[in-house]
Amino acid sequence: xxxxxxxxxxxxxxxxxxxxxxxxxxxxxxxxxxxxxxxxxxxxxxxxxxxxxxxxxxxxxxxxxxxxxxxxxxxxxxxxxxxxxxxxxxxxxxxxxxxxxxxxxxxxxxxxxxxxxxxxxxxxxxxxxxxxxxxxxxxxxxxxxxxxx
Numbered sequence: 001x002x003x004x005x006x007x008x009x010x011x012x013x014x015x016x017x018x019x020x021x022x023x024x025x026x027x028x029x030x031x032x033x034x035x036x037x038x039x040x041x042x043x044x045x046x047x048x049x050x051x052x053x054x055x056x057x058x059x060x061x062x063x064x065x066x067x068x069x070x071x072x073x074x075x076x077x078x079x080x081x082x083x084x085x086x087x088x089x090x091x092x093x094x095x096x097x098x099x100x101x102x103x104x105x106x107x108x109x110x111x112x113x114x115x116x117x118x119x120x121x122x123x124x125x126x127x128x129x130x131x132x133x134x135x136x137x138x139x140x141x142x143x144x145x146x147x148x149x
Contacts, residue, residue: 064142
């Protein structure tokens with residue numbers, strides 16, 4: 001497994017997609033029932049493969065991420081070959097659940113770009129993005145990044 005196993009809730013929400021995945025493996029509904037009951041190693045292998053497939057598809061579609069710290073926002077633009085970073089310094093108490101338009105309004109006069117950087121991915125794009133998300137970065141629409149660019 002390259003990433004992590006999807007949760008029960010995530011798997012349940014992707015049931016139709018999982019059925020199609022099983023079909024690509026020539027596994028029928030009856031076959032899946034038998035695998036679940038009799039071959040836990042194969043069941044875990046299939047769940048891991050499916051989880052990696054879904055995670056990989058999600059990571060491939062990421063364009064922007066945000067990471068909150070006490071007095072800085074780390075805004076990332078994830079391109080194919082490079083990742084760009086804007087560090088926005090602020091003196092606000094920001095709730096991480098704030099909506100983008102409200103955050104933009106608060107930062108309009110109090111946020112200042114402190115750093116701009118671009119770098120290659122290490123070891124590769126999707127592994128780096130996955131590690132960032134696991135460390136607390138959130139996938140966003142890019143409105144904040146574009147506002148400070």
